[in-house]
Amino acid sequence: MASTAPDYALLARQLEALLDSDDWLVNTAQACAFIMQQVPELNWAGFYLQRQPELLTLGPFQGKPACNPIPFSKGVCGAAARGRQAQRVDDVHTVADHIACDAASNSELVVPVMREGTLWGVLDLDSPRHARFSDEDQAGIEGLVAIFVERTNLPDHLTSQ
Incomplete structure (x- = not known):
């Protein structure tokens, strides 16, 4: 049973209006809450941040408690970070190194957040x-990620924050 995709053009305009702070922490919290509310059939939406080389650290999210940290060498998030490309998986249980934080999750979409090529x-x-x-x-x-990047003052090195 395929669901109808939301009106992403409308969601983009709404997210632009919502992200009225350039503070990265406020905007990550707002963006994942907004996506969780507006995109149907999600059980988790959130950010993992590169605060150390080759390692993702949990950031703001909506959903059940999450796995932390995630090395670039593991899972769908790690693959997106390693390859700097979105990963869309129809059945996460077919991914050998999938990190199962919530057993109810069956599919996943991970989009890299890039700042000036990094x-x-x-x-x-x-x-x-x-x-x-x-x-x-x-x-x-x-x-939506592009709007988030455009509207947010992303720090150069999170480890120094």
Whole structure:
């Protein structure tokens, strides 16, 4: 049963209005709460931040408690960070090194958050429905991440913050 993708153009305008602070912490919290509320069939939405080389650290999120930290060498988030490319997985249980934080998650979309060509972190979305994320969803979420980057003062080195 395929769901209809949300109106990502409308969501982009709403997110632009919502992100009225350039503070990265405020905007990560607002963005993941907004996505969790506006994109159907999600059970987790949040950021993992690159605060150390080759390692993702949990940032603001909505959902059950999450795994932390995630090395670049493991899981779907690690693959997105390593390759600097979005990862869309229809069935996470087929991924040999999938990190199962919530057994209810069946599909995943992870979008890298890049700042001036450097990986800042990733936005991770999980769904209890297999094959939840379409090409349209991926493009829409990538667009929301671009708005987040444009509207947010992302620090150069989170380890110094």
